[in-house]
Amino acid sequence: MNRASLVFLGAFLALLLSWAALPFGNARGYGGLAAHVDDTENKAYPARIAGPAARGALVYADLGCAYCHTQQVRGDADGADVARHWGERQSYAREYIREPRVLLGALRAGPDLRNVGARYNTADAAERLYKLLYNPAADNQTALMPQHAFLFEQRSLEGRQPSANALKVSSVRSGFELVPTERAESLVAYLLSLKDTYDYPEEKRLNTPPAPKKEGSHQASEPKPAAAKPAEAPKK
Numbered sequence: 001m002n003r004a005s006l007v008f009l010g011a012f013l014a015l016l017l018s019w020a021a022l023p024f025g026n027a028r029g030y031g032g033l034a035a036h037v038d039d040t041e042n043k044a045y046p047a048r049i050a051g052p053a054a055r056g057a058l059v060y061a062d063l064g065c066a067y068c069h070t071q072q073v074r075g076d077a078d079g080a081d082v083a084r085h086w087g088e089r090q091s092y093a094r095e096y097i098r099e100p101r102v103l104l105g106a107l108r109a110g111p112d113l114r115n116v117g118a119r120y121n122t123a124d125a126a127e128r129l130y131k132l133l134y135n136p137a138a139d140n141q142t143a144l145m146p147q148h149a150f151l152f153e154q155r156s157l158e159g160r161q162p163s164a165n166a167l168k169v170s171s172v173r174s175g176f177e178l179v180p181t182e183r184a185e186s187l188v189a190y191l192l193s194l195k196d197t198y199d200y201p202e203e204k205r206l207n208t209p210p211a212p213k214k215e216g217s218h219q220a221s222e223p224k225p226a227a228a229k230p231a232e233a234p235k236k
């Protein structure tokens with residue numbers, strides 16, 4: 001084999017190895033994550049997403065919300081997400097294991113929505129979200145979020161009682177009402193379901209930075225669960 005082929009083969013192998021390390025490394029680190037069963041509450045976390053909220057996740061993906069909104073709260077070391085009240089703690093990998101399609105997002109043009117359901121927690125939360133989707137500029141004149149008025153239907157009130165879920169907005173013609181479509185209802189159910197504030201103990205351990213080194217002690221480089229490796233290596 002001549003030298004050029006050897007260089008090519010070397011470069012090819014180096015690229016192949018680094019490319020393969022991405023999926024295989026991540027599968028090794030995260031592939032085995034399972035739901036955490038809290039014995040005191042007798043409940044498994046994260047909860048399964050079902051019904052309208054599961055359909056809403058498809059609407060969210062379909063409408064491209066993830067082009068402007070992330071669903072990943074960064075820890076204090078990586079940003080000010082917690083200070084912005086986007087979550088009480090950073091997002092953990094385990095939170096996403098029940099999601100058929102993880103919608104981490106592409107750009108942070110708008111607020112992170114990982115815990116939007118915890119922020120919209122009043123009795124009128126659904127109504128506030130409908131109004132925001134219908135016309136974000138109604139409450140906030142400088143809103144950058146696009147209108148999603150196509151998720152609502154104007155219906156004639158002729159011979160009918162007004163619907164319970166009709167939106168109270170002034171822009172509706174008299175004799176008509178504005179009601180959310182099924183897509184809007186599922187989307188809002190999904191947004192309200194985004195509130196995983198449970199503090200998974202194993203993930204917390206993995207994500208807590210190691211305590212500052214003490215004089216003369218040797219710290220393991222990665223914070224691993226205690227059983228995995230002896231934390232203290234004998235000093236040479």
Ligand code: HEC
Pocket residue numbers: 060063064065066067068069109110111113116119129132136140142143144145146148187191
């Ligand atoms: C072009 C970018 C863009 C797209 C697309 C977009 N948003 Fe937004 N969104 C924003 C911005 C920016 C804000 C902050 C308020 C503002 O300036 O409009 C916002 C605010 C929000 C809020 C309020 C968050 C809070 O913490 O109060 C929600 C909820 C929301 N968007 C949901 C959605 C959903 C659901 C979709 C998809 C149907 C979507 N957004 C699509 C940019 C976008």
